[in-house]
Amino acid sequence: MNSxxxxxxxxxxxxxxxxxxxxxIARRYKxxxxxxxxxxxx
Amino acid sequence: xxxxxxxxxxxxxxxxxxxxxxxxxxxPTERTMGDVQRIFYYHVPxxxxxxxxxxxxLVASIAYLIxxxxxxxxxxxxxxxxxxxxxxxxxxxxxxxxxxxxxIWWTWDVRLTSTLVxxxxxxxxxxxxxFSDSAQTPVxxxxxxxxxxxxxPLVYFSxxxxxxxxxxxxxxxxxxxxxxxxxxxxxxxFTFSCFxxxxxxxxxxxxxxxxxxxxxxxxxxxxxEDGPGVSARAGARLGKISASKISGKPGPQ
Numbered sequence: 345m346n347s348x349x350x351x352x353x354x355x356x357x358x359x360x361x362x363x364x365x366x367x368x369i370a371r372r373y374k375x376x377x378x379x380x381x382x383x384x385x386x
Numbered sequence: 387x388x389x390x391x392x393x394x395x396x397x398x399x400x401x402x403x404x405x406x407x408x409x410x411x412x413x414p415t416e417r418t419m420g421d422v423q424r425i426f427y428y429h430v431p432x433x434x435x436x437x438x439x440x441x442x443x444l445v446a447s448i449a450y451l452i453x454x455x456x457x458x459x460x461x462x463x464x465x466x467x468x469x470x471x472x473x474x475x476x477x478x479x480x481x482x483x484x485x486x487x488x489x490i491w492w493t494w495d496v497r498l499t500s501t502l503v504x505x506x507x508x509x510x511x512x513x514x515x516x517f518s519d520s521a522q523t524p525v526x527x528x529x530x531x532x533x534x535x536x537x538x539p540l541v542y543f544s545x546x547x548x549x550x551x552x553x554x555x556x557x558x559x560x561x562x563x564x565x566x567x568x569x570x571x572x573x574x575x576f577t578f579s580c581f582x583x584x585x586x587x588x589x590x591x592x593x594x595x596x597x598x599x600x601x602x603x604x605x606x607x608x609x610x611e612d613g614p615g616v617s618a619r620a621g622a623r624l625g626k627i628s629a630s631k632i633s634g635k636p637g638p639q
Contacts, residue, residue, distance in 0.1 A: 348422070350482050350486050353482050354482040358432070358479060360584075361502060364398075366585065369585075380595070380599055383602045
């Protein structure tokens with residue numbers, strides 16, 4: 345059974361999902377920090 | 387606690403790397419399924435972590451309904467979102483594992499279907515949180531979360547009570563596991579639990595920051611529209627929120 349490609353597919357899918365989600369959180373966090381700084385500067 | 391976050395994040399990343407190495411390289415190859423069985427080391431821990439996060443969501447939702455504490459509400463929405471991410475991993479890695487082993491990607495048996503329903507319930511919860519502006523949204527979402535959590539035991543026990551394509555649980559299900567596999571499985575269970583907790587913590591901080599920015603923007607618009615008395619009070623409050631974010635101390639609620 346050539347199952348190694350399924351193993352890699354599952355592994356890549358897992359870390360792609362987590363990576364995209366963590367990247368999304370990081371972007372939102374950065375944007376909010378900037379908004380808070382702007383509000384403080386006004 | 388804020389200073390501990392980067393240290394714990396690095397430790398969790400190191401644990402994840404070690405757990406992945408153990409799962410992909412060190413763990414013995416299963417006799418009948420071959421290498422694809424190694425999906426087990428992140429499929430099952432992902433499911434476990436999703437269940438734990440949905441349990442946190444349940445407790446936080448009940449706490450919110452009883453005490454109306456905004457921190458409980460923020461924790462509820464954070465744990466639900468991260469739980470959905472882990473549940474998505476389960477729903478994607480499951481079919482990838484099933485295809486070479488069962489010969490099919492998906493079957494509508496109780497375990498798989500109840501997991502899909504669980505995912506849909508929590509996606510509905512997040513859609514409700516995202517698109518409803520009503521003041522009653524947190525209450526409605528908390529009630530939905532309590533009903534959603536009822537599906538978790540159904541997912542877990544479905545393979546005990548119904549005939550299903552899905553294998554029986556490894557621990558407590560009458561099956562046996564090579565001690566080396568069990569050791570690596572428990573390591574990954576712990577690692578994914580830590581990872582889930584860290585992501586949930588980070589998401590909680592984001593949720594809290596979002597609420598403070600919303601509050602600050604609302605106060606700023608008040609300062610522009612109302613008289614000098616309101617402006618002075620709003621200005622003082624806005625200053626407190628901004629100072630709390632810069633100093634890292636918790637802001638006013």
